[in-house]
Amino acid sequence: MIETDALVIGAGPVGLFQVFELGLLGISAQVVDALPHVGGQCIELYADKPIYDIPGVPVCSGRELVERLQQQVRPFAPTLHLGQEVSALQPQPDGRWQLRTSTGQAFLAKTVFIAAGVGAFQPKRLRLEGAEALEGRHIHHRLDSLPAHGQRVLVLGGEAPAVTAALELAEAGAAAQVTLLHRKDAFKAPTELLARLQALRDAGRIQVEVGQPLALRTADGGLQGLDILDAAGQTRPVAADHLLVRLGLSPRLGALADWGLALERKLVTVDTARFETSLPGVYAVGDINHYPGKRKLLVSGFHEATLAAFAAAERVFPGQPIHLQYTTTSPKLHERLGVSAPTGD
Ligand SMILES: Cc1cc2nc3c(=O)[nH]c(=O)nc-3n(C[C@H](O)[C@H](O)[C@H](O)COP(=O)(O)OP(=O)(O)OC[C@H]3O[C@@H](n4cnc5c(N)ncnc54)[C@H](O)[C@@H]3O)c2cc1C
Known part of the structure; x- marks a missing residue:
């Protein structure tokens, strides 16, 4: 049984960025993906095709985006559990969540982030x-x-x-x-x-x-x-x-549909302030979630992961103020990112 502050289901682009946003807030994460590698749809469906709508990156391929995200999360050293599907999610009396994967790995998590995209990629039978x-x-x-x-x-x-x-x-x-x-x-x-x-x-x-x-x-x-x-x-x-x-591979929603989450047309319903699901401490980000006006785009997922991380921080650090800090100027964030503070006047 691995005890963790945060468990991220899905190592697609949004799951990876979720790890980054959690890391900035001082929360380390475990990540599970059904695939033997990270990257989700970007790698499975369009690794060598160009993406033109990432802010500040005029063009990059699906593979390049995933490589950059991996580089970005490196300071937070998430533990990856690949080639296994999260098959069970159960509430615990202390408010935490117990999760189990298809290979028998168990987790006890204070917060859970469902970044499951269009579902777990499985080999076509x-x-x-x-x-x-x-x-x-x-x-x-x-x-x-x-x-x-x-x-x-x-x-x-x-x-x-x-x-x-x-x-x-x-x-x-x-x-x-x-x-x-x-x-x-x-x-x-x-x-x-x-x-x-x-x-x-x-x-x-x-x-x-x-x-x-x-x-x-x-x-x-x-x-x-x-x-x-x-x-x-x-x-x-x-x-x-x-x-x-x-x-080839095809995505399958799988066991997630039986976890008691409020769903709408096989998507997980969330609020747009915290991206929390109907289960407390369980958040849904990226293509898997649904809310009025949702657009299945990478930038939407990145925004959702940012707000979900702030919401989760309140749960991981109860009673502590959660301040917004800029990566540009915050010494604490520089320390977490492992970068040296700017010198000079
Ligand atoms: C051909 C194509 C081109 C696109 N081009 C663009 C574009 O130009 N710009 C843009 O913004 N968007 C684009 N998109 C959409 C973009 O790829 C998605 O919005 C994005 O991949 C969503 O990321 P995600 O992390 O939410 O989900 P995904 O990328 O689907 O990743 C989800 C991961 O979760 C894993 N998973 C699911 N369930 C489980 C489980 N129970 N246990 C373990 N693992 C699980 C899956 O195996 C998968 O790896 C494109 C999509 C396609 C198909």
């Missing part, structure tokens, strides 16, 4: 009859859960995560066979990955199949492969012992 029963044994979403040694592995997907997985498998040399299945013989990935893919195809170490999965081929509870609909409209089998499904 293979929607074929019988697939659920084979998940974890013959159908995988992560490379490290795959027993590739001497096995025939079929990687499904047409973008960089699928290409990378096929390359890693083929280059490791442990799998008996590596096949990449996509609906066309064109992959969306950086040039360097495509060049490596071509080299391994030329060397016969990666096969590419063009088609769409139609049905699982199973025998005695095990997997034999897939039936696919090929480019010529014919159904044919592709042999495999294991499938590595890399069809």
